[in-house]
Amino acid sequence: MNRQSDWQPLEITAESAGVPATPAGLMEFISDSSRIDEMLVREKALVFRGFGVDTDTLDPVMDGLLPNRLAYVHGNSPRTKVGSNVYTSTEYPSELTISMHNELSYAHAWPSRLLFFAAQEPTTGGATPVVDGVAWLEGLAPEVREAFAGGVRYVQNLHGGRGLGKSWQDTFETSDRGEVETFLKGTEAEWEWLRDGGLRVTQVRPSTVRHPVTGVEVWFNQSDQWHPAALGDDMAAELAQILPEEELPQSVRFADGSPIPDEYVVQVRDKGLEAAVDVDWHTGDLLLIDNVLVGHGRRPFTGPRRILVAMSD
Structure with a gap:
């Protein structure tokens, strides 16, 4: 270690x-x-x-x-x-x-x-x-923590069997649309079936949570992994330049729909790795x-x- x-x-x-x-x-x-x-x-x-x-x-x-x-x-x-x-x-x-x-x-x-x-x-x-999620949260600049305080909005575009990223069948381990809808109804998510057979899922989630036993607040979101600026993967970054955001396999914004600045998600990514x-x-x-x-x-x-x-x- x-x-x-x-x-x-x-x-x-x-x-x-x-x-x-x-x-x-x-x-x-x-x-x-x-x-x-x-x-x-x-x-x-x-x-x-x-x-x-x-x-x-x-x-x-x-x-x-x-x-x-x-x-x-x-x-x-x-x-x-x-x-x-x-x-x-x-x-x-x-x-x-x-x-x-x-x-x-x-x-x-x-x-x-x-x-x-x-x-x-x-x-x-x-x-x-x-x-340590506490150390990760404390390592972020105050303006970053404040900007994320309202939460984040995730969007997934899951193809129906052929396309970029994961299919909805693999994601939900079923090929039954009814089972998928039943699952999503209990998640506070919004979703729509697309004309090409795919599924778009939108979710608003918090950026931090408190541990159920200790009560400590920790950084708890995947905004950097859903944001092209922090991917560190040339192919994914190029894809983000080619496709409009609403068609990417996954994307993220602040909960109010405003864009997350590139430098914020890069800081989140780097501070997590530095403290690891x-x-x-x-x-x-x-x-x-x-x-x-x-x-x-x-x-x-x-x-x-x-x-x-x-x-x-």
Whole structure:
């Protein structure tokens, strides 16, 4: 683990836990769910190392750490489902950085926990940076925090099977329009079916939230990841110049409909990465994070890196 701030995740080994260095030893340690709950709120992120967990022994560990494993419904990042509500981490070009974010912070509901598992460590790089949401918020200039105080408006254009970005079928894990509408009716979102078979979803969400247990206020939105100025991806930036904003796969403005200045989202992106602590991966490692208290991202890498992720409420 690379220390870049005063806070860092708590690393738990068989020795520190007082259990055998085996999957069964890890199961023994996490069987006290109240202790894990308290540790996670206090430490914000937990790294489990050296327990010899592999894909064959992963499921019971996930069941122990994620009380109610959730499907990645309404998720906007490209992933592959590989098991019972288990997914690959975001499938994004390996040479690019994925900036800091809280999973599904743009949605009406989000997971409270994320669990990452290193099925295959990368050859080089590929750390998962994690950032304390309080530090991220406090690192932003006062004028930026004030500008975002009213919230943000996200717009998704989901194609119907062919087009840019994700389809609505992949996003909602169904090809039934009725199921999609039933889901969206409970999210305070606005939506419309487009003539080309696509779906446009508009949502107004807060820029910060308070943790349900500690009450601390944290930065909690994905404005920089939805804004072309902060993408850091030449192809995406070029796309934003070619297509009108209302036709982009995703876009963002302030809640009142006014544009977010480029320099604001660049500051949000950069301050999150600057405050982050890198969790380096070794095959078999697990990382459990409180998805409200902690944002996460990904550093560039080489080699066959394979990180699996699951989430719970």
